[in-house]
Amino acid sequence: MEVELCPILRSFGSEQNVLSRPDGSASFVQGDTSVLAGVYGPAEVKVSKEIYDRATLEVVIQPKVGLPSVRERAREQCIRETCEAALLSTLHPRSSLTLILQVVHDDGSLLACYLNAACMALIDAGLPMSSLFCGITCAINTEGQIITDPSVQQEKESRALLTFAIDSVERKVMMSSTKGSFSVKELQQCIAVSQKASEEIFQFYRDSVKRRYSKIM
């Protein structure tokens, strides 16, 4: 399989510990897309939501305007289950973790940006995790080219849109959410491109953590 492995991501950046009230917070910016994330917990849990052997994770997405709709609910589910797989929630049984994601601006690849912001906030909160994860969006345009980290305009012009969450240990697919139809070959190419692109984001995670804690030492 011939794959052109030169994923281009828009310039991205992040700031941790931006809010004072949450236990962990981060903002993540990819191009013009920006998401603010806050994590509360481990805290007391409502009896109805208590799980006896692990922490209960709740994810809330706040859109920029209006109230959260069914689309946001479906995305909340995807993000929650991705975070649950990465977090070692058995270390905090009978407690609650709340992750709030606030959209600041949407210019494409929003789901990927949610995931990246969520991961940075979880790192900031210092919660134990088995692996890190990152989100990558690929768009396949009408000519069959794969565009990584598309903007809203590129998303509109695309034939298919695929978002993956990649884990940092084995670079495997943790989450996948797609739109539009595509062939199996295109899917495998998109996964390969996403795995390649994830390296860049994981390197960024590592650098930002190193930079932050080298000051304290």
Added chain:
Amino acid sequence: MAAGFKTAEPLEYHRSFLKENCRPDGRELGEFRATTLNIGSINTADGSALVKIGNTTVICGIKAELAAPTVDAPESGYIVPNVDLPPLCSSRFRPGPPGEKAQAASQFVADVIESSDVIQKKDLCIEKGKLCWVLYCDIMCLDYDGNLLDACIIALLAALKNAQLPEVTINKETDLAEVDFQKKNRLKINRHPTASSFSVFDDSVIIVDPTAEEEGLSTALMTVVTDEEDRLCMLHKPGGSSLSGEKLQDCINRAVMRNREVSKLIDKVMESVKAKK
């Protein structure tokens, strides 16, 4: 003894079966439960279908209404799917507004309709900018025993194939719609999507068509939607343990086979209904 083991250590109980490449209900790892289909089950709906996958039972009714097209798409009608999980189907669902599971399923069905182009929305338009069909696809689960999404997509496709809409013309003089109930047309089905669900045990063993119990014990769930040309319409994996590209490929290959099985089933049932008339 076995019953006690199952209650006390459900995961260990399942593992002991998976080790021998089989499952507690006697199925192999890649085997679906018996799927039965009944179409035209609701007389008062424009189209309907009842699907059973093992114990999971889902019914879909289609109601067609006339409406004005939206401003941003004056040349197309629209389809409004809704999945309902009433307290009747399982003790895990409470009465009240739809829970997360029902909302996620509704969104999934809407995404499949959108991605697969099962019906071209332009076909639902009667008069540009004035009149179009709205298809309300209400899917209700009667018995929840896992693999809801597969059942929903089969029910939706069969109900759409069963649907008949009366002919509507616009009277040029009065500018009013005239409905001819004597003349009924079938919908033009553009693509035939089929969903196949998989569940992952202990981050490694993949089984198809999980029951509710298996879904609860598994570390990840995944649903692959393919159409008759073997193109993927959806690869829905909401988190859970990670899978490599090769494992995904195995799942896709199984999903392609499942598509053939389901198409054959739908065609057979459609044929038998026609024969009765």
